[in-house]
Amino acid sequence: MVKPGVVEIVQEIRGKQVLAYAFMPGIIPRIRSFAESGFGWLAFLMAAIYNAVRLLPNGHPYLDPANRGKYGVRHVIAQAANNLKMTRSNIDQIVIFFALLVGFIILVLQFVLLAMGLVLQTAHAAGPTFGGGMFSTPAPDNDIAFILLHTVLGVPGMFGSYASTPFHIAMHGLFQFYSLAMLIVAVIVVLYYVLVIVGETAQTGTPFGKRFNHIWAPIRLVVALGLLVPIANGLNSGQYITLYAAKLGSGLATNGWLLFNESLTNGLGTSDESLVARPSIPDTAAIVKFMALARTCKESYERVLNNQGNSGNVVFTIEPYLVKNPLINQQIPTNSAGFYQTALQFYKNNDIIISFGAADPTGGRMNFNQNTGGIKPYCGEVVIRTNAVTQVGALEVQEGYFNMIMFLWQNPRIADFAEVMAYKKLPNSQGGCTLNTSNADINCNDGVRAPFIDQLIRDMHDQFDATVTDARNNMIAAGGFSVPPEVLIKGWGGAGIWYNSIAQMNGALFSAAFNLPSPNRLPVPMQTISESRRMHDENLGGNEYFAPHQSDGNAIEFEDPNDYLVAEVLYYAFKVWGEDGIYMDSDVTPKNNIILDTLNFLFGTDGLFSMRENKDIHPLAQLVGIGKGIVDSTVRNLFAATIFSVGGGLFEKIPQFAGMGAFLNVASGMLVSLATVGLTVGFILYYVLPFLPFIYFFFAVGTWLKSVFEAMVGVPLWALAHLKIDGHGLPGDMAMSGYFMIFEIFIRPILTVFGLLASIVIFSAMVRVLNEIFPLVTDNLTGFDGTDAGATLFGGTPLEFKRSVIDEFFFTVVYTIVVYMIATSCFKMIDLVPKSILRWMGSGVQGFADAQGDAKEGLVQYAAMGGMTMSGQLAGTLTSGGRLAGNAAGTVIGNIGPGGGGGSRITGGGGTP
Structure with missing residues (x-):
């Protein structure tokens, strides 16, 4: 924000300009009259003085009062110079001639300084918005250059309304002491030159010697002594010339910087659109698949429980809820437009958790109080990451992702998929099958073909991409890319401040775009199967991982028999979804090229491929976007390396899983190496480059x-x-x-x-x-x-x-x-x-x-070395700690022996995974 008083200062400067220009028409004739009359008397006086020392003869026209005003000072000086003889006998003429000459030069300099003072207050009236003369600084108390100059030199009243500190007063005394010392040296030099002149005059017979410049030598003497004499605050006139040169130059630069920004919408002089890079969103197939399974879970539970009629006429439904402890929940309405702000307030601007569940339909038969908010998350949870951002684009991306989850939950094609899955796998086909859409690749009797899923993934990816694109466009339309007044008021010294905002704008947008909604909890049946698989049976993997039976064919036991029925449907849906590869058109999403996909995932280099394609985006914004992607991937790799270290430490202490432990430790080391390099490169591109x-x-x-x-x-x-x-x-x-x-x-x-x-x-x-x-x-x-x-x-x-x-x-x-x-x-x-x-x-x-x-x-070298050292130490600490924790747990499990971890019965419900 602009500091109080800035506007008043600007208005005052503008007022002085208007007053000065109003005064100019009246003062110019007076100056001309003074020059014609006053300088005429000065020329007559100088002529009389030169006549007294015989430089002008008696009866010369310049001595006649009737001729006053017909000649000027320069004419008198020129006539006297023609009559001056540089001999020892005419020493009195020489002294008087040069004394009058120096005096006139000093008088002219005084008028020049007076004219400059008028110019500083009146020139450039139509200048920058913050006003003032071409060399004046509109807000000296806020100007960075003035603040620095005063902090260093502390001359009161010179650079704003600041007073000298004791340190400055002491330094001014030192300057005065130094100037007086140099003045003594100057006197010694002058005395030396007097001796030299006398000696050369005696040697050559020429007055003042042959080297003596009769015009400039006396003037230099006056200038040298004038520069050394302290005049105020312990500073000499030469030092004040330096200070005014710095002050006027700073004002010139400040007004030039303000003038440059007056006609621009941003500090780069390009379109606002080019300042915001286009984020390439990550693969959305995972969240689409999860939402399809969650909707299948909803369809299955509602068919099973409603057909059984648990409580008379109670209709059991699973809906999205906001939940938090102890028993607080809020159902998300069907029309969720505008509900995002309510969700943010519900979670106090923290991450939003959407729970797909239901309240107790049995009148207390099921213990729902163990679940957050009293809602049992039958069909899992999704978390939407929210960051403390203020940029319009980033906020709209987060809100758009929230709305996309609701859109996926209510999407007709996903509802059709869920209906077909439940219809085909539930016993006695509980409920009918009436599809919402017409598609040759989905049928109640024949099931779902791969093209249906492929097209659904592509369309949903485009929807997510459109959400980010709309947010970016709205961010551009909102403006706010110009250099703000609170930066401009700091003068030319703050000209480089704005450019870091490119990183802030793009970093917030990219971070929001990369943080896709992610599953926070699996549907209850899948969670039960996963826990059983981790504890007792890891022989099944791939599409069979969520099979509701062990590798030996024995069924996994569930606390609620209904969970087993739904598990069969989800297992079938999981296989249907995962049997065929996922095809995406974009260069930065999976395309059956495992090497490229792995490189993009590990290094976070999604933005590389679009950099040369998006020629309209400013390269500084693109490099920042790439750096942000690499930094985010580095954080992800560090987290994965820590998890692998824990697993490696755990399994290496269990003899039958020692090979798995070694593999996880190697994978952890690889991720640590990638994180070290990634943090170095990402730190330079995202943090150093825009700075x-x-x-x-x-x-x-x-x-x-x-x-x-x-x-x-x-x-x-x-x-x-x-x-x-x-x-x-x-x-x-x-x-x-x-x-x-x-x-x-x-x-x-x-x-x-x-x-x-x-x-x-x-x-x-x-x-x-x-x-x-x-x-x-x-x-x-x-x-x-x-x-x-x-x-x-x-x-x-x-x-x-x-x-x-x-x-x-x-x-x-x-x-x-x-x-x-x-x-x-x-x-x-x-x-x-x-x-x-x-x-x-x-x-x-x-x-x-x-x-x-x-x-x-x-x-850059220091940043690279610091980033590599910091990332290496951080990764080493995390992985070492994780491995030690895994070793401790593995030692306990290894001592218990095979089968010591419990039986085969796994409790279902809403327990934490």
Whole structure:
């Protein structure tokens, strides 16, 4: 938020502009009148003084009061200079001539400073929104550069309304002591030059010697001494020149940055749509399959229990509920639109758990109080992950996923699947079979064919994808991508802050998109079978895993006989669903290519394949999206590695399962290695890359700040450099570098802003061209069909690639690395532009802040090393702890011996898995 008083400050600046412009028409004639009259009297006075020392002869027209106003000061000085003889006998003429000349120069400088003061308040009235003159800072108390300058130098009233601290007062005293010391040195140098002049005059017979520059030497003497004399707060005039150069340069850069943002909707100067990458959602087949089984469970239980008539006319139904302890539940209505906010409030903005169950239909025969909220989750639970996000897109994705679960629960085709499964497998075909849809691949008598399931999965995947796409589009339509006022008010020093918001926007959207709803609890019969299988019978796997019998053919016992009937239906449905492979069209979803699918799952590289395809998305947003996917996969791999470690530690202590323990330990080690690499790469892409503009820019601001402090110390030496009796011009041969240093302090802020903008636009341009030429590069490496002669570089018929999808995967990885290298090289321009551009003025000066090593060069290496070390230590701690826990449990189980874990009867119901 903008700090209180900012608006008032801006209005005050605007008011001063209006007042100044209103005053200008009246003051300009007065200035002209003063110049015509006042300077006429000054010229007459100087002529009289020059006549007194015989530089103007008696009777000269300039001495006649009637001619006053017909000549100017420069005419008088020029006439006196023509009559000046540089001899020892005319020493009085020489002193008077140069004294008047220096006095007039000082008078002119005073008027120049007065004019600059007027310009600073009046110029650029039609400037940026935050107003002020071209060199003025609209909100100095909020400006980052001013805050830094005051924190370092502490000159009261110079950089905002801050007062000096005791530290600053002590430092100002040190500056004063230093200036006085240099003033003493200057006096010694002047005395030395007096001796030199006397000696050269005696040697050569020429007044002041042959080296003495009669025009500039006296002026340099006055300037040098004037720069060294302390005038206020212990600082000399040269140091105040430095401070004003920094202040005016900072104001120039701030107004330039504000002007740049006035005509843009975002800091990248591109469309808002290009700032939000398109997430590639994970495979949705698992959640669709679960919802089909949950709906089959509902159909089966309702047919069994209603046909038995448990309690007279009670109609038993299984519905979705929100549940929490101790006995609180809330049924989700059939029309769940807009119910998401109610669900969030129910769970106090934590993860939402949807329980597919029912209240007690038996009047107390079944103990439902053991289940959360008094609802028995007959048909399982689904959890919807909610993150503490505020971005519109991420919130809409989470709400869309909630609505998708309700859509799947009520979907007619899934209801048809459930009806067919229950009709075919329940004894006596309890209930009829009337399908809601017409499809040749599903029939009450013939069952369900694979194309029905394939098409259902594709359609539901498209629905999930449309949910994310709609959320992204609404996020773009909502706007909010421009640099916010609370950042703009911080001036040019905060120009790099906004670019990290690209990571925040895309990270929240990608995280929400990747967190698909997931099963939290299986249907009761499947849960009972799974527990029995883990404890007593692991010989059955694959499609037979949920068979309601042991591998020896004996049936698994259930607490409720109805659970066994439903288990038969679910087992049949599970096999029907899983007999055929799942076909998906997308490159980033399962396609019967186990290598590519495994790489995508383990590395989280779903976004790689869409990076070159989505050319309209800004590459910075795409790289952030890829990094987010890799980070999420790393977390998943760490969790899996921990689980495998626990299992490995458990089984290696049980002799008959020692081989399984060794396998799990090896799998855990592999996942740890993947997590170590993934966290390193993901950390760089997601966290470091979007920070690079800010990091480089903030360091550039720090370099400028160091240059200002260097100048504060170096200005007295610059003043001494003026003490030269030979050479031409005010700077002479020695002081010119100091003028360039002062100018560099003035111009560096806006050059840094130019460097930031150049780095962003060049990065974007290079990546867009890389998108066009990369296919040609890869084809030259792997070969292509020469018949595609019609292919062109920009547009035209695309080249037909003749390589496998694995080649595409690894070339895309190379492409991402190249894009990252382009980013790091381009962002260096934030430093290089202000550091080197003054060579266009023939200046080779460089401050010590520019000459020191670049601390940012090692940032990526430090981040990579830190990420690898941190991930390795974290993974090692988790897996070691998990293995120890597994060893402890395995030792206990191994000591009990075979069969010591209990009988074959497993309690069903809603127990926790």
